[in-house]
Every structure is written in C-alpha cells, then in structure tokens.
Amino acid sequence: MVFFNILIIIYTKTLIFILKLLGKKAGTYPGRIALKLNKNIRDFIKIKGNIIVVTGTNGKTTTTNMIYSILEKSGYKVVSNKEGNNIGWGITTTLIKNCSITGKIKCDYLVLETDEHWVPIIYSRPNMKIDTLIILNFFRDQLDRAGEIETLVLKLEKFIEKHKCKLILNGDDPNVVRIGLKNLKKNNFYYGMSKLDSSYEISHDKMEGIFCPKCKIKLRYNYYQYSHIGSFKCPKCGYGNNKLTTKLTKIENNQFIVNKETYETNNANLYNIYNLLSIITLSKIYNLDKNIVNEVFKTFKVNNGRHQIFKINNNECILNLGKNPTGVNVVLRSIKHTNENKELLIVLNDYVNDGKDISWIWDIDLKNMDEFKRVICTGTRAFDLAIAIKCFGYDTDNIIVEENIEKAIDIMMKTKNKKYLISNYSPLIRTKEYLEKLERGSK
Amino acid sequence: MNLNILCLYPNIMDLYGDNGNIEILKYRCNKRNIEVNIDTYTINQEEPQFSKYDLIFLGGGSDKEQRVVAKDILKYKKQIENSIKKGTFYLLICGGFQLFGKYYKDSEGNILEGLGIFNYYTESSLNKQKRCIGNIIIESKINEETLKIVGFENHGGQTFDVETPFGKVIYGNGNKFEDQNEGIMIKNVIGTYLHGPLLSKNPELTDYIIKYCLERKYNKSIFLKELDDTFENQAKKEILNRLLTKANV
16 A cells, blocks of 8 residues: 555656646645545645644635745745645645655645635544644625535534634634634633724624624624624623734824834735734744844735736736625625726626535625716626616616626726726636736837 | 615524615615605613614624524514504515424524414524525516526525415526525515626516505505616626526526
C-alpha cells in the first residue's frame, strides 16, 4: 500500500507539473485524480507544522492570503491553498503539491482555507489535527448546495466536541459563538467591535440565528454592525455575553484601534476589518510582530476580484465579489452615498458552484438605487436580476439587460461615469480577465 | 382601490427570498394605482384580525424555525379557517404550505402538528441530504387557462394526499420525489414548494391573485391594466428553453 501511495503522489505531482506547463491552474483536478486512485490518500500525508484553518461564509480567501503573507514575512515556512481551492479536491492538490514523495510536509505553518462543510470531513483524521480554527461568519450562501445554516452549525458543533482545538471566533455572530460552547473555554478567543458611529439599532437585513441556541427565545441586540453581526444577548440565559480577546473600539478613516493599539488598512470596509480582527487575534496567539501584521494590512492587495481596481480609458472601475445577500449589501452600502456619477453592473450566473437557486437576490437591499445612472444586468440569470431591481423601484428605462458578460461590459464602458461591478462566484474570473484585457488595451 | 396584506412571521419564515413575492405584488398594484397596505404579524405580537385582510402570506423556514412558528400559529386555527371560508386569499410557500396540512414530520423525526385545514401531510426523510432541489416547471389552470409556471423547489419534506394540486409537474419533482403533482390550490388558497420567488417569473399568476382579491373586496369585475412584462417573460423563456429542450418535452 505504501508503495502504491508513493506512486499516486509521483503521478499527481507529474500531473500538476504538466498542467502548469500547459498554463492551466491545476487547482482541483490533480487532487481529484489522486482521490480516485485512493480515496484515503490524505491519510498518507504526514504534516510537521501547525495547521491553521480558516472557514466561514465570507472572507476566507482574503483572510487566508493575509495570514500567509504575515507568516512568510515573519520568516516562517508556510504552505497554503492561497487560490481558494477549499474543498476536498483542492486541499488534496495543495497537500500533494507540497509533500515529499513519501508524503511528508515539513513546514512551520499549514494555512488552509476550507469550505465550512468540508471542515469535519478533512480534519477528523489524526494526521490532520487542527491547531487553530478561525470561524469568520455564517451567512446564507448557495443554499441549495449547502443546506441550511442550522444543519451546518450542528455539524461543526459535533466536530468540535470531538476534535477540540484553539478557536478564533467572531464574537459578534451568534451562529459562530455557538460553536465555542462545545470547546474548552480557555481555548476560545473571541473578537468583536464596540458600538461605532455606523452601528444601528434596527436591523435592515435578512436575519439568521436570531434565536438563543439554548433557550430558543429571540436574542436581543443592543446594536448591529452589519447583517446579523453585532452586540447580542439572550435575555434569559445571557448567551452572547462573551469576553472579547480582541476588541475594536474605534474606526477613523483607514485607522482603527484594537485593545488600545492602532492599526491601518487599505480597505476599511467593516466586513474587511472583521477579517483583520481575526488575524490580530491569531497574531497574539502565535506571537507575531505587530509591525509586520500592520504592514500587511496597509499594503495587502489580492488581484482576485475582491475590491480590485482597474483603470480603463481614464475611468476607474471597481470589481467586487458578491455571492450572497450580505456580501452584495456590504458592497452596495460602501459605494452608495458617494458624490459622483456612477453606474453599476451585476453579473449573476446559476452554475453548480454558484448555487442553482438565485432567489437570494430578493434578499438584497435593492431599494434606493436611484443614484446609479444605469444598472446593467448580465450573466445567465440577468433577467431575474432585472425583475428584482425593477420591483424594488428602480426606473426600468435605466436597466440594461445583456446576458453576455463581455458585451455587457462593453456597453458599460461607453459612458464616462465611474463604474462599479459586482459578480457572483463562477463569472468572477471571466469578468476580471476581461477587465484586465481592457485595461491593458487602454494603456 | 386598496389591498390589505398580512405577512405572517416574515422575520422567521423567510428563507430563499420568498418575501420578494410581496414586493412583486406591491409593484404590480402600485403600477395600477392600487394602494397596498402591508401588516406583519410575528410571535409575541397582538393577535391579528385574519378576516380583515384580502391576502395573507406565509413563507418557509428551516426545521428549527418551523417548530417555533408551528407552536404559535395553532392558536389561530379557528380564525384562519373562518377567513378562508369568507374568501381571504392565502399564499403559502414551502414550510407555510406544509403547516396548513395535518402534520409535518421533520428530518429528525419530530412530529409537528399542522393546522389541519387540508388533509395532506408531510414527512421528511431522516437523511438530510435527500431533498427535492432544482428548477421546476408546472402546468396550472388559472382562470380557465392552462399556464406554465416556473420556479425553484428545495424541500426535504414529501407531501402526501393532496386532493386539489396547484399544478401538474412538467419538469422537476413536485410534492414528492418524481411526483405528478405540485402544491395545493383551491379558489382562494395556493400552497406550493415553488421559490424563485414564485411570483417573479409568473406575472399572470400574480395578476390572478390581485384580481381575485379586488373582485371579492369590491364585489364587481375588475380589469387590470396590462404592464410591460418583457423582463418577466424573458426570464421565464430562458428557464423553459433550458429545461424543456433538456427533457425533450
């Protein structure tokens, strides 16, 4: 068996090499083949190094990439699935790519972004014991593929009960806080924010996890930061009243204060700062240098369509990923109320990895879109998008529907207005690559 | 003219964008100068006067949320029954549809008593992965006219013994795995598994509901002005083309 596994590893490594030569990404396919040859191939991998896992609905890829940068700049040897191939096949690819032919991975840290549903599957094995698990948030996402949030939380609770580890938890998300109840108390590290100028008292988003997991009664919120993220408490048992290890007290422009220390970021969106809080918590656990952490916060850039900026014919275009109501709401809120002539393009596909059900678009806060000169709808479900935007009160005359993404972008480029683009999962790369092409052409 | 709508438990039973149905009703009414008043009722609020409303809406939720709602709604069984008799229109999606039957057995085997307004009952498989999921097309008789209705189904519960279904399944599952029938319909009640939201791509159905409510309320025949349904028709065509060529119907 050992010999056979070695053969699989050599074969898979060769496959990765050839695919790379051919200019392919080789992110999931090699792992898929390896698992076909031996479905337990991951058991053969022996890891020397701390395993850090990042999971949650929104922000995994960005958070994982920042942690990678910080650890690398701190002089550690780090292995990671930075491209975001975060389910079984992709993680297997990452492991095999980085192991010796006898299956050994020698590093200081293995940082793995992992799809929420795959955490129990991958890390229940003795050779994959997690040292620290970061849980960012749980929002509605791709429901038809993923099942309901409740099912997911139960799965993770069961997993943690058996496989205790250090947990870095978003203390302002009631669905996430729950998981900590199943862990050793001293190993839970919560992060969160105190009341800010932007906090509000009545929710205007669709809500998840509004009931106390113990008493089943409605949680009471002192204030919300965004969506169901905020300061909450069960009026009966006090659930939610956690001591925060990492507490943000102030955000001013691009600076923010955490536990009396000042940090700076190049993306001061609230959801991004929440990700940064999880990283600050991690940096305290592993004694990482605050200056390195701050440097990465200040300069970090991912060219993967998350807040990516393009200059096309002297026009600024900003592309963001939005694959669920909360994600899109956060982006919309950050681009509204700016005093500029602007237009919006939304790409909506319904392929398997997007979730075939697109009814979540009706949970987006699509009211008050009048400040956009035009809204262009594209992707395989462009017309569904147009119906929603129309019914929430936007002027039909300013809605343009063009299912072909490149053609839609061409239409958008015809005006001088500032451009904002939001794409869901599967068309993101295609959108990004076309914008990059236009950017190169306009220079 | 005006229309009074009551949304039941909108903060709890609102999976899969179903509250969009209300936005669509509002939009199509406002375009015709019909005023829409929307009230909501949820747990711990004062008892609503069911018969006062022209249209009552109930969406779906997760098993946990459904348990909470089932307990509360049973208090109003009489009032709901009465208002149906008097002709108030009920639009029930997914979990709402299930709660109007005799009982609902969830994926953990718990039995939730339903309102028992209708004789059907629903049972979930204990295997949580076993769900009817996907785009669906049904054919339904609305105003003596046979219409294709499109939506998206996503349910673990299998509903048995529906006497008067909402439609015949052309593509997809329906009330049970590979069923012929979908939902329930009587003159003033539609219960269905169709999300999408249901009314988003089916403007004729939306107008049927509006017309029914107004004619009942004002006791005269109502003519609804035609609206520009280009987006709706295109979106529907897209789904019909995609699925019906696939199924070779």
